[in-house]
Amino acid sequence: MKKVKICGLRRKEDILIVNRLKPDYVGFVFADSSRKVTKEEAKALSKQLEKEICPVGVFVNEEPEIVAQIANAGIIDLIQLHGEEDEAYIQKLKAFTNKPIIKAVRVRSREQIQKAEALSCDYLLFDTYIKGQYGGSGKPFDVSLIGEVSKPYFIAGGLSESNVAEKLKNCDAFAADVSSAVEIDGYKDEKKVQQFIEAVRKG
Template sequence: MLMTKVKICGLRTPDDIGYVNQLKPDYAGFVFAPGKRQISLLLAIRMRVRLAPQIQAVGVFVNEPLETVAALCRQRIIDIVQLHGDEDASYISRLKEKTSAPIIRAVRVQNKDQILEAEQLPCDYLLLDTFVEGQYGGSGKQFDPSLIPEQLQKPYFLAGGLDEQNVCDILSRCRPFGVDVSSGVETDGCKDFDKISRFLAAVRQST
């Protein structure tokens, strides 16, 4: 059985980079979209330089101009693109013409048909997140994993309200390619080394 991948998202400080470098998740997420975890280009560059080479940097975007995303890929600031806005098949196809970086398309889950429709997009992965009216993601709330279609073929990341307490139970009910966590490994809005460590241990023990 393949080990479930882990993405720690919303890194914002040198301490955050130190934590992931020590604990070795598979992916580190840099949020470029507006919100409380948004970082500047300059900070992203500084953090990327310090990030351990075996950890892939994922850039999270919401309706970002296509050329901006492609430039970040060309400059090797990010390895993987995560699209959380209203980007459609045309946007993804044009982005693929400009970069070879894998593309994750987020889906704010409301029903099974919506997920199956998203699977037809020319992305490499899906990320299944909780639907919250007026938010593009990062709600910290769970959705019902029974909404994930059994016939889903495209590899997907599972997000939304995950933490060390619930991830094992959720992984017993579905088999994502990876899990994505941000607020579930924070204390008072800051990444918590011990919570990240326990989350990683829980995932690795359950797969």
């Protein structure tokens, strides 16, 4: 069964929703965004998560020492790098923490995906490329660009309950990642979260 990640949690109400609906992963955004949380906020929210839900920290071009500090504090179990982080950055981060790493790639070409496969991260995440924007665009991309990938990977970018099953049929993704499509007026909506999870797991 495909996995589900609900990204951009920032309120106690969001935690109550995911605890009821049980996605596999949830994301706390530590980068500049309308969904940004502080270390203290994420710690309080993460403590309330059901044990079977894996908390992910999303970072964009952050100092590796700061990422590791948050990871090693027990707030998150998985690190998502959504900026320009390269192999040297990943190696430096791995010297500070043993938490697994997802490297996000804003897809422009098949060659770019092949380069990303060589990185020493544990997972990849393929997202829509929009100049100057690191995720959360709500815009889809052509998943047929992905092709064969040896690492397990997430897909993101404009996914919703109405298109996610089809997108997953057209690639071999390990998981689907959503944020804006499960919100109403910028806040997570329980019905939309439920519909998305059902669409992934039934698809």
